[in-house]
Amino acid sequence: MRDGCVYVAGTCDTKGPELRYVRDIIAQEGLRTCIVDLSTRKSGGDVDVAAAEVASHHPDGPQAVFTADRGSSVNGMTVAFQHFMMARDDVAGLIGLGGSGGTTLVTAAMRALPIGTPKLMVSTVASSNVAGYVGPSDVTMMYSVTDIAGLNRISRVILGNAAHAIVGMARNPIPLETSDKPAIGLTMFGVTTSCITQVVGLLDRDFDCLVFHATGTGGQSMEKLATSRLVGGLLDLTTTEVCDLLMGGVFPCTEERFDAVATSRLPYVGSCGALDMVNFGARSSVPPAFRDRNFYEHNASVTLMRTTGEENRRMGLWIGEKLNRCDGPVRFFLPEGGVSALDAPGLPFHDPEADAAMFAALEETVRQTDDRRLIRVPHHINDAAFAEAAASQFRAIF
Known part of the structure; x- marks a missing residue:
């Protein structure tokens, strides 16, 4: 007892x-x-x-x-x-x-x-x-x-x-498992599942990988563990909750998103995962102001809206300012091949110009140092080469 x-x-x-x-x-x-x-x-x-x-x-x-x-x-x-x-x-x-x-x-x-x-x-x-x-x-x-x-x-x-x-x-308490393997947090969405699965496969021999579903509270939960020092590093490759915060979707993070990275100074590898979509409920729940936008019905209860170049630029500026407050080891990836499973040639959310606006805003905003770096890669976020690059950078700064 x-x-x-x-x-x-x-x-x-x-x-x-x-x-x-x-x-x-x-x-x-x-x-x-x-x-x-x-x-x-x-x-x-x-x-x-x-x-x-x-x-x-x-x-x-x-x-x-x-x-x-x-x-x-x-x-x-x-x-x-x-x-x-x-x-x-x-x-x-x-x-x-x-x-x-x-x-x-x-x-x-x-x-x-x-x-x-x-x-x-x-x-x-x-x-x-x-x-x-x-x-x-x-x-x-x-x-x-x-x-x-x-x-x-x-x-x-x-x-x-x-x-x-x-x-x-x-x-009947279940004690927190102790292990020689340090715990790390990773963020995932359905459209970045392949990426995170590959990253976990590359790291789970040496790390206890805790995956968080990026549905608003997922990012909060990961950051709560970070501030409690229950994880030793973060692979925040799916930052999609920022879309819903800034554009009024149903899975928003809070204004405090990324603050735990700054206060904890934990090793942090992030990316633009699923920053191409705002989440709404059933199609009928989408606000009238967005009626003429590019939508994808993920299922009967989830409707996704493609973000525009202007919205992507806004997110890049917002995230960039947050990263500037982080003085621990930070690597933030810009996947030029696409940021989600829907953002690839021939797929509904493929829009290289919109993605480029976000990448440019990040590069304008982030004050890069030896510890705080943006990394452009020519890969899609779900490519094996992207997973290998992210895992490699995490090992390097851990």
């Missing part, structure tokens, strides 16, 4: 009986528990950690939590609880119960905890888009079915299942 305590968190003034029900099931299984009250209006009664104690962990003091405005109070408690949990050294797991406000409050702390720490959120909003709650972390979301507003024949089952789930996770 994991040596520590299972924290049970929520607003005990409105969800006290439900939190205690979960606490009692966990305790009956022999695990140590701690109910943390996150109420911002009145005391939650039978708790182990009072709301005032949590609030005292806010960087600006408890007065930043207990305000006259409910919204600012919840925001303040969110910050305080995150700091409270990060100060614990005995976390065997964290389980939370809540509606939209409580889910926002608890999952912020969950995202701050290390990858691998059991985290389970029982929420009334878990059947909707939960990207904002989960982020780049391993938060488990469970839909509450009924509102968390009393114990009844349905809620007892759901909350009981959740309690037993966190017990199972806490009691």
Whole structure:
């Protein structure tokens, strides 16, 4: 069993009986528990950690939590609880119960905890888009079915299942594997799969290769591991999330993309992988402003839009400025033969002029040094020669 305590968190003034029900099931299984009250209006009664104690962990003091405005109070408690949990050294797991406000409050702390720490959120909003709650972390979301507003024949089952789930996770920890092979992160999309498969084949004898799907949170997850020093280098060959950030697609990165490269100074090999496409949902979901653009229906749920030369130039400038902040070893590849499986002669997104605009913008923007270099290659990103060049450069700077 994991040596520590299972924290049970929520607003005990409105969800006290439900939190205690979960606490009692966990305790009956022999695990140590701690109910943390996150109420911002009145005391939650039978708790182990009072709301005032949590609030005292806010960087600006408890007065930043207990305000006259409910919204600012919840925001303040969110910050305080995150700091409270990060100060614990005995976390065997964290389980939370809540509606939209409580889910926002608890999952912020969950995202701050290390990858691998059991985290389970029982929420009334878990059947909707939960990207904002989960982020780049391993938060488990469970839909509450009924509102968390009393114990009844349905809620007892759901909350009981959740309690037993966190017990199972806490009691049976899977340790992070230790190996002589350092872990490295790689980004991949369907249209760069061939590239990454070849790169992994060239490196996996000496490295533990962790591949991240570049769907917005994929890049965030990789960079979270980078800032946590859980990877020793990055092969960020698929930077497509920048397209969706700048052009309004459905798989955007955040404005913080590449910042982990700068702060960690890890060995970094990047490229323009899939920077030729913006992702939308079904064709009917594409904004009217883009009606006359070049589209490719990847499947019934994903429509791809070819980026223009102007958009590519904009991305080149944006990425270039980010790379200028990186003082560790950086190599960024410009594959002149095409940046995705759709960007090749005879294929729907083949547009050498658009790609050239991006490459030119990068070369105008990036301040190249011995450590920070752009590398033009005549190959397509999925060619064997490109994979060999990328792997070779990574070995050279690792």
